Amino acid sequence: MSKKQIIFIVGPTASGKSEVAVILAKKINAEIISCDSMQVYRGMDIGTSKIKKNETRGITHHLIDVIEPNEEFNVAIFRDKVNSLIDKIHREGGVPLLVGGSGLYMKILLDGIFDGAGEIKGFRKKIEEEARNKPDDYLYQKLKEVDPPTADSLHPKDRRRIIRALEVYYHMGMPISEAKEKRKGLWEKYSVLIFGLAYDRQALYKRINKRVDFMFEKGLLDEVKNLVDKFKLSRTAKNALGCKELIGFLEGEYSLDEARRLIKRNTRRYAKRQLTWFKKEPRIEWITVNEGESCEGIAAGIYAKVKSEI
C-alpha cells in the first residue's frame, strides 16, 4: 500500500499562504492545519492575520483559536496535536494541508522531536542562579563537559540553548545531541510535498509594510488593549509581533508612530529569519510569485504539481 499524502505550504509572513491554501484545499478535499505559534491564541486575530470565518470557503481549519492568551505553547504540544489531526483527517479520507511560516515547527514535523524532556519546573531559574557571579562562559563550560557536540554547535553566548541542553542532560541523563538521533517524523512515514512561496525581497517588504498599516486600520491597538486588560499574557503570547511593540507604547516607552515603525521593522526581520530557515531546506519546491499575481493563479500552479506527483 502506498504512503498517505501530506502537503505543506510554507513561506515568509505576508506571502499569502492562507488564501492560497484555502483555494488549493477546495480542489483536493483537504483540511488545513495551521503551522503557526501565534494563531493558536484566541483573541489575537488582527495581529496574527488570522483567517476570518467568511474567508475559509467552508474549509476546516485546525489549530487556530485553541488556547487562551495566558497559556503557554510550544513545539512539543504542537507536534502532538498535529500528529493526531493527521491520523483523523486520513481516516476520514481527506488530505492534511499544513500551512505556516515557522521553520522550526516545519522541521520538527518532518523529522521529529525526541520524547520525555519537557521543561523542568524551576530548573532554568536554579541554574541561572547558580551561574550568577560566575564567569560569563560558566554554563557553556559546564555543557562542554557533559555534551561536547552540542557545546561545539552553540555559540558561548547562546544562553537559552545552553540552558536547554543542560536541562535535557540532567533530565534524561543523556546529551541532547544523542537524544536528537532517535527522532522520527512525517517525512519517512508519509508521501510529503512541500511548496514554498518565493517573493522578491523588496516586494515582500512592501507587502509587510502595507499589511501592518492595514492592521492598524482594523483596530490592532484596541485588540492589544483588550488582551492586556483581560489577561496576564503568557510568556509566549506576549512576544507576538504587534503585541509587544504596542505594549511598549501603552506603557509609555515611545509614541504610537514609533510602535508602528517597530512592528514593520521587526516583521521584516522576522521574514528574513524565516527565509534563512527555508533556504537550507532542500525538500521545498519553490513557487515563484510575481508582484500582483493572484492567489488563484498560485494555487492552480500548485494544484497542477500535486496532480502530476500523485
Next chain:
RNA sequence: GCCGCGGUAGCUCAGUCGGUAGAGCGCGGGACUGAAAAUCCCGGCGUCGGCGGUUCGAUUCCGCCCUGCGGCA
C-alpha cells in the same frame, strides 16, 4: 549681494591638534529540536561636495567654485 553654519556609509551624524575614518538606525548573511512572531552570532573602502594650492603626505590647513539652511540687506 553680504554674513554665519553645513555638505563624511542608504539615512542621521561623530571624528581626524595633517598620516585616507566610526556610531546609531536601516540593511545583508548565518545559527536554531520543548519560549521559535522567540533567542543568539557575524558583516561598514565610503571619489570624507568639486577643482586647485601648501606639504614627504590633505578628508583634516588655504583659495576659488558648486550646493543646502539661517540671518542681514
